[in-house]
Amino acid sequence: MRVRSSNKAMGSFVGQRPALSWAVHLSMLFIVFLWLFPTVGLFISSFRTADQISSSGWWSSLSTQEQQRSPIRITGTETQDKGLYVVVGKLFSSEAVVLRAWGTSSKRPNEYQPGATAQLKRGRSLTIDADGRYRFTAQQSQAGKRLPRVFTTASSPPEFTFRNYDYILFQGDNSDSMAKAFLNTFTVTIPATIIPILFAAFAAYALAWMEFPGRSILIAAVVALLVVPLQLALIPLLKFHNEIGIGKGYLGVWLAHTGFGLPLAIYLLRNYMVSLPRDIIENARVDGATDFQIFTRIILPLSFPALASFAIFQFLWVWNDLLVARVFLIDASGQTTVMTNQIVELLGTRGGNWEILATAAFVSIVVPLLVFFVMQKYLVRGLLAGSVK
Amino acid sequence: MSPLMQGVTIIVVGVGLCVSYFFLSNWLLDRVFLPARGQHIDRNINRANAIRPWLFLLPAVIALAVYLAYPVFETLRLSLFDRDQGNAFIGLANYQQMFSEPKFWEALTNNLLWLLVVPALSTVFGLLIAQLTDRLWWGNIAKSLIFMPMAISFVGAAVIWKLVYDARPAGTEQIGVLNALYTFFSGAEPQVWLTLPFWNNFFLMVVLIWIQTGFAMVILSAALRGIPEETIEAAVVDGANPLQIFFRIKVPQITSTIVVVWTTITITVLKVFDIVFAMTNGQWETQVLANYMFDKLFRANDWGVGSAAAMIIMLLVTPLLIWNVINARKELK
Amino acid sequence: MTELKLTNVSKRYGNNVEVLRDINLEINQGELVVFVGPSGCGKSTLLRMIAGLEKISGGTLEIDGVRVNDFPPSLRGIAMVFQSYALYPHMTVRENMAFALKIAKKSKAEIKEAIDNVARILQLEPYLDRLPKALSGGQRQRVAIGRSIVRDPKVYLFDEPLSNLDAALRVATRLEIAQLKEQMPDSTMVYVTHDQVEAMTLADRIVVLADQSIAQVGAPLALYERPNNEFVAQFIGSPAMNLLSGTISATGPQTTIRLDSGGTARSNVPSSAAMQGAAVNVGVRPEDFSLGDANAIADSGSAAALFSGQVDITEALGEVTLLYLPAENGRIIVKLPGIHQGLRGQNIALYADPAKVHIFLAGQSLLTYKDHA
Known part of the structure; x- marks a missing residue:
């Protein structure tokens, strides 16, 4: 049976209609756009200031925007010049913002052109240039009095900042910090990935290539446990951990993740190991190797693709887990919080602060995304091994 | 000691202990208890080979027994007892109490709604995308991008979609894309999507569909490629159009894969917790079983009803469990 | 001198499925004996029982005068060449040949000498540091044979070693094996094939297996000229x-x-x-x-x-x-x-x-x- 080797084969039939092919291209482009849009939104928002996020949708930040800005009150130190009291300053912190129109009343926010001078009450006047520099003059000292507000319409080019990341990652002490949670997540994830692989690899080899009574029952049990919802395990295991004195902590969460990850790990690895050529293993047996030597010197090196597949699964699953960490790890002190939990906390306390939420969320998903794109080949292979029969 | 060093130490010790178990136990077996030398060499080797499988299996079997098998029975027991009355056996009282709560029925109906919608749409989208990308030179890039949400945590996805659903008061600029489009096209007041009863369930489901479609697509795409080219060529020669080829030639040949994808997503849906927990926490009539259970266990501190809810989830999974085991046994033979 | 002796050997799977029954056979030192028969006749099973890869259900197997029924393969003094070559894909040719010797805790010098010697005989010297996937089918087969020679076994077992090669290479490799046998006149070889040409050209004696038992044993031309029964005749x-x-x-x-x-x-x-x-x-x-x-x-x-x-x-x-x-x-x-x-x-x-x-x-x-x- 010949299986298609190239994905272009379908396109190579004679007489295919080009219009159809264009429709395929366009609809796929649309779907990809649809799928990416939400994530890109988060990514871009994490580089915007709180003001920018709340004043415009993130999609408009990619192009130069002309928009009405929130009113700015004139401030500055007063100096005397030719008998006038003068305040000078600049409306915008960025050089790139260009003033299009301005006004001093909320009813007519676009009353004046840049460079024009507005005559205000009580002998005061205000001039604002296109770059946002202003000159305010008055006949009497304005000390102690409120200076006027300015309404502006200005165009600004795309503008991004790393301040959110700095705040979330490096300003250590604030309660929004993800730094500790980041470290804790690693501490949870690495052993919780390696230990089940280790246990599962040995068990999978035994189930694949060793002869012993009860083997097929064990295999069936693994398949059955594959679908047991971990929700069932929460209370009994929390009780169990308290009884044996582990309580809440890293050890407990590692063990829990090990237990929950094992069925899939054993299943995947056994399927892979069974597919290794029998001759190689028998040859090693004839060569005098014990099963332990066969496992460490031959099976393990040859099973690398399957080990990598499961490692990625388990890494993603543990890294992204919220439930197990909340139940088995995080105690009242909050010293051992992980990133998913920190984000949930932030959703509660900082629900409207999208610059913080977006940045925190992006910090938590950047590592899995890297792993995903670098190791995608193994991830796909593992998925196929796990579900296609 | 810095937290980093501390973390590294914990990691090294934990992993090291596990590795040394395997090496030490096998070393003891081969060198001390049943050495491969002396006059009983053949007997020793054969006995060592009979014992070794259990050395290999021991940690995994213990972990599976303690962390998955035992909890099933313990949860069943807990659901029949009451903690407040000194662990008295109370029969089905916990279940009765649970069935009398409207929140439970809300969770159950919502869960069934999820079961109907999410596996179906994820599989259909997955199949559609798998078929469309199959013809494209940039198909692999497209698939990779659609597959990407798979790597994102449910919590991260919740944040991403909350931004999409964000609502600002009428008259101000909408920063959530859904409201921006909605107000632009309909001119109506912006909606707080996640608080619209019934419909908000679908806004939550979108998140899971967004994540699971990639999974379905990857597997179905591989299945489509596994279809023998000859059958398609034969259909082309027979004059079938692309739609007919897809529905009459390709889909029937990958039915078993479609079923596998469907059931896998079904199991995921039954366990869905994080999305609801992070986005609405079950308010506005979006409760689901897993979150209902979590609520009972850790907020109301009612282990009895919580366990009863867990047993309901188990009950829903059981047919799939049996089906899986039967299939696996068939394969072993 | 008898090297390999099978007495009433039988093989059953479970309780009722009988694969082989009443196999009686003596193989002398220096002999090349070929097991031949249609697929499913149990010839590979018999070879694997001699190797220790399948349990012997009944009867006795003696190698060099010792009853080895319960010996693991490594203690039987045999080496086996598999149909698929069974080279360890992650090891170089040299490491493949050294594996058994390392397991047996031989010294580095001994291992090197043994490998160099065999590599010279089989003309494998240029390939010693290559991985199996960089070798042609014929070269892989030579490595598999070399790997068995390195161990200096009492009995060589070949399980359809040529059937994965294309027709031309099969003839060439068949000749090489015949030559190799001449260079090692004292070594005993048991060779399984379904190809009667291989059997006729290589064997000192042919064992024809059919219906779970031995149909006839004899020199190749004796089987041709004096078949004992219709099966062997055909x-x-x-x-x-x-x-x-x-x-x-x-x-x-x-x-x-x-x-x-x-x-x-x-x-x-x-x-x-x-x-x-x-x-x-x-x-x-x-x-x-x-x-x-x-x-x-x-x-x-x-x-x-x-x-x-x-x-x-x-x-x-x-x-x-x-x-x-x-x-x-x-x-x-x-x-x-x-x-x-x-x-x-x-x-x-x-x-x-x-x-x-x-x-x-x-x-x-x-x-x-x-x-x-």
Whole structure:
């Protein structure tokens, strides 16, 4: 049976209609756009200031925007010049913002052109240039009095900042910090990935290539446990951990993740190991190797693709887990919080602060995304091994 | 000691202990208890080979027994007892109490709604995308991008979609894309999507569909490629159009894969917790079983009803469990 | 000296599935014995039982005078070459050959000497540091053989070692194995194949396996010339021997059989008077027929032909021509040297030298001339 080797084969039939092919291209482009849009939104928002996020949708930040800005009150130190009291300053912190129109009343926010001078009450006047520099003059000292507000319409080019990341990652002490949670997540994830692989690899080899009574029952049990919802395990295991004195902590969460990850790990690895050529293993047996030597010197090196597949699964699953960490790890002190939990906390306390939420969320998903794109080949292979029969 | 060093130490010790178990136990077996030398060499080797499988299996079997098998029975027991009355056996009282709560029925109906919608749409989208990308030179890039949400945590996805659903008061600029489009096209007041009863369930489901479609697509795409080219060529020669080829030639040949994808997503849906927990926490009539259970266990501190809810989830999974085991046994033979 | 001795060896899976029964065989040191038989006859199972990869259900297996039924493979002093070569894909050629020696805790110097020596014999020196995937099929097979030689075993076991090679390479490698055997006259080899050409060319003795047991053991030409039963007769030789049913019409030092198809066969196989009228099958190899003109015979009525009929298909292979004549069950095949395409559609009469006509008792597959050899 010949299986298609190239994905272009379908396109190579004679007489295919080009219009159809264009429709395929366009609809796929649309779907990809649809799928990416939400994530890109988060990514871009994490580089915007709180003001920018709340004043415009993130999609408009990619192009130069002309928009009405929130009113700015004139401030500055007063100096005397030719008998006038003068305040000078600049409306915008960025050089790139260009003033299009301005006004001093909320009813007519676009009353004046840049460079024009507005005559205000009580002998005061205000001039604002296109770059946002202003000159305010008055006949009497304005000390102690409120200076006027300015309404502006200005165009600004795309503008991004790393301040959110700095705040979330490096300003250590604030309660929004993800730094500790980041470290804790690693501490949870690495052993919780390696230990089940280790246990599962040995068990999978035994189930694949060793002869012993009860083997097929064990295999069936693994398949059955594959679908047991971990929700069932929460209370009994929390009780169990308290009884044996582990309580809440890293050890407990590692063990829990090990237990929950094992069925899939054993299943995947056994399927892979069974597919290794029998001759190689028998040859090693004839060569005098014990099963332990066969496992460490031959099976393990040859099973690398399957080990990598499961490692990625388990890494993603543990890294992204919220439930197990909340139940088995995080105690009242909050010293051992992980990133998913920190984000949930932030959703509660900082629900409207999208610059913080977006940045925190992006910090938590950047590592899995890297792993995903670098190791995608193994991830796909593992998925196929796990579900296609 | 810095937290980093501390973390590294914990990691090294934990992993090291596990590795040394395997090496030490096998070393003891081969060198001390049943050495491969002396006059009983053949007997020793054969006995060592009979014992070794259990050395290999021991940690995994213990972990599976303690962390998955035992909890099933313990949860069943807990659901029949009451903690407040000194662990008295109370029969089905916990279940009765649970069935009398409207929140439970809300969770159950919502869960069934999820079961109907999410596996179906994820599989259909997955199949559609798998078929469309199959013809494209940039198909692999497209698939990779659609597959990407798979790597994102449910919590991260919740944040991403909350931004999409964000609502600002009428008259101000909408920063959530859904409201921006909605107000632009309909001119109506912006909606707080996640608080619209019934419909908000679908806004939550979108998140899971967004994540699971990639999974379905990857597997179905591989299945489509596994279809023998000859059958398609034969259909082309027979004059079938692309739609007919897809529905009459390709889909029937990958039915078993479609079923596998469907059931896998079904199991995921039954366990869905994080999305609801992070986005609405079950308010506005979006409760689901897993979150209902979590609520009972850790907020109301009612282990009895919580366990009863867990047993309901188990009950829903059981047919799939049996089906899986039967299939696996068939394969072993 | 007997190196390998099987006594009443049998193999069952579960309680009822019998794969092999009552295998009795002695293999001497320095012998190359080939197990041959149709697929599913248990020849590979027998080899794997000798190797220790399958449990022996009954009987005893002795290697070098020691009962090894319960020995793990590594203690039996055997080496095995697999059909798929079974090279460790993640190890270089050198590491592949060194693996068994390392497990046996041999010194580095010893290992190096053994490998260099074998690499020279098999001309593997340029490839020692390559991975198996960088080698051609023939080279891989040589590495697999080299890996077994390095261990210096008492018995070499080959499990269809050539069947993964293409036709040309198979012939070349077959010759190499024959040469190798000559270089190591003291080593004992057991070789499993389904290819009768390999069996005929390589073997000192051939063991034909059929129906879970040994059908015949003997030197290659002995099996060709004196097959013990219909199975061996038809298995050895290509195209297979023709079988024609009939009854014995005359007994004595020569036997005459009246064939059901009307012809008469004479064989040098003697028969006792008691055999008169017995139903038998007459076997004649396609290459043992000679040709006569059917019409002429029919007229004269003398010197009756063995078979006469019309040629319905001819296949010209160049050096020989195959003729097919319809008979009551199937076709009679005749192999004539040279080119005879003109015979298609002709009526011909077939004769055979009585020395080359075999007789098998119908229904029992037993040969009447068994004691005659």
